[in-house]
Amino acid sequence: MNIELDEYTLSLDRVCYEHNGQRLLGPISLEISTPGKTLIMGPNGSGKSLLMRLCHGLLAPSNGVVQWRHQGRPRQAGPHQAGPRQAMVFQRSVLLRRSALANLTYALAIQKVPRRYRKALAREALERFGLASLAQRSARVLSGGEQQRLALARAWLIRPEVLFLDEPTSALDPAAIKAVEDAVEEFHRNGCRILMSTHDLNQARRLADEVVFLCNGQLIEHSAAERFFSNPRSTKAAAFIKGELVW
Numbered sequence: 001m002n003i004e005l006d007e008y009t010l011s012l013d014r015v016c017y018e019h020n021g022q023r024l025l026g027p028i029s030l031e032i033s034t035p036g037k038t039l040i041m042g043p044n045g046s047g048k049s050l051l052m053r054l055c056h057g058l059l060a061p062s063n064g065v066v067q068w069r070h071q072g073r074p075r076q077a078g079p080h081q082a083g084p085r086q087a088m089v090f091q092r093s094v095l096l097r098r099s100a101l102a103n104l105t106y107a108l109a110i111q112k113v114p115r116r117y118r119k120a121l122a123r124e125a126l127e128r129f130g131l132a133s134l135a136q137r138s139a140r141v142l143s144g145g146e147q148q149r150l151a152l153a154r155a156w157l158i159r160p161e162v163l164f165l166d167e168p169t170s171a172l173d174p175a176a177i178k179a180v181e182d183a184v185e186e187f188h189r190n191g192c193r194i195l196m197s198t199h200d201l202n203q204a205r206r207l208a209d210e211v212v213f214l215c216n217g218q219l220i221e222h223s224a225a226e227r228f229f230s231n232p233r234s235t236k237a238a239a240f241i242k243g244e245l246v247w
């Protein structure tokens with residue numbers, strides 16, 4: 001991981017997303033250049049998931065441009081295009097109806113990793129995320145927290161330079177949340193950029209280097225975390241931080 005990541009900037013230029021003629025997001029212009037952890041925050045329905053999917057290339061903007069720039073030169077965004085290697089973990093991850101180990105060896109096969117290396121790499125990833133004893137268990141019967149760790153182990157195999165996480169802990173208990181947050185830190189320590197959405201203020205305080213705050217599909221604030229939590233620029237962000245109802 002970590003190949004000149006400081007020189008990559010994720011750039012959104014007047015990006016909008018519409019569905020059936022209704023604008024759900026934007027226009028948003030935003031540059032994310034920090035090698036740290038960017039937390040995307042906002043109330044339910046504010047557009048966090050849409051923004052993440054647009055940034056990862058799973059959705060195409062209705063208007064505007066999403067691109068990675070490397071040393072000032074544009075590259076297309078998206079998981080299968082030029083630019084940093086990317087992976088995404090969702091609120092509820094889609095796992096195959098086979099063992100935890102087989103979910104990982106399958107992911108390696110898709111990446112065309114030679115068969116003889118797959119099991120060792122998969123076992124190493126299971127070990128790293130505390131799942132070694134569950135290698136043969138069907139992924140579909142794992143607990144919610146174990147499933148998320150398996151999704152993170154699968155993402156790890158891609159050696160992503162950027163990891164998107166869309167509310168990865170929203171259905172988890174505190175111990176499972178801690179395990180996911182530790183895993184996020186592990187990715188980051190290994191040089192992986194983090195873009196993660198959450199509506200959990202405490203989680204954002206624990207993890208964020210910077211915050212992107214959305215409301216009603218609009219970008220309200222993009223600030224260093226310390227500044228966002230101590231001295232937000234907008235009244236909506238200030239209310240959100242106080243735990244008031246914001247929409």
Ligand SMILES: Nc1ncnc2c1ncn2[C@@H]1O[C@H](COP(=O)(O)OP(=O)(O)OP(=O)(O)O)[C@@H](O)[C@H]1O
Nearest residue numbers: 019024042043044045046047048049050051167199
């Ligand atoms: N595929 C879609 N078709 C129609 N509307 C959509 C679609 N995806 C999202 N929306 C709408 O766009 C708005 C933003 O949704 P989004 O899922 O991005 O919000 P969010 O901030 O991630 O919310 P939450 O915190 O509840 O997950 C919502 O009003 C949602 O209903």
